[in-house]
Amino acid sequence: MLKFTQLNAGWNAEPNAPDLQVEQDDTSLVARFRPNRFLYPELARLSFILVRFENCEKYRITSVNDHSWYDGQCRFSDLAPVWGEFYEISGDTRDGLDATPWIAMNGLGTRHFHFYFRDEALEVKALDWSRQVKI
Numbered sequence: 190m191l192k193f194t195q196l197n198a199g200w201n202a203e204p205n206a207p208d209l210q211v212e213q214d215d216t217s218l219v220a221r222f223r224p225n226r227f228l229y230p231e232l233a234r235l236s237f238i239l240v241r242f243e244n245c246e247k248y249r250i251t252s253v254n255d256h257s258w259y260d261g262q263c264r265f266s267d268l269a270p271v272w273g274e275f276y277e278i279s280g281d282t283r284d285g286l287d288a289t290p291w292i293a294m295n296g297l298g299t300r301h302f303h304f305y306f307r308d309e310a311l312e313v314k315a316l317d318w319s320r321q322v323k324i
Contacts, residue, residue, distance in 0.1 A: 197275040201225040207306045216296035218242040237323040244296035244316035251289040253310040275304040
């Protein structure tokens, strides 16, 4: 049984042009993107939100976008509560149903994090995560 825990309370990525960028070093992965200033005007002063994944085993950026999610083409279309959010997924995460290759890292974390952006989705297997801001 799959369980989706939403992690982004009070913040989110810019819905039209989030400008997702990822940087990795040995066991850490940092995802950088523009904040949603429309829904969260208090984020207007921020240039970027950074989500850091610690002890990252692997990650991938898939081509799943909002159209494919609403058309039922995403492996979580009928299961995830809402499009465009940041989740931790537990249970059978159906990794084999997406052919996008994983990028291996040197960490050992196995928690499954999944962030839907407008034109792509970021999937990460890591030990933990934290949010930072960049003004």
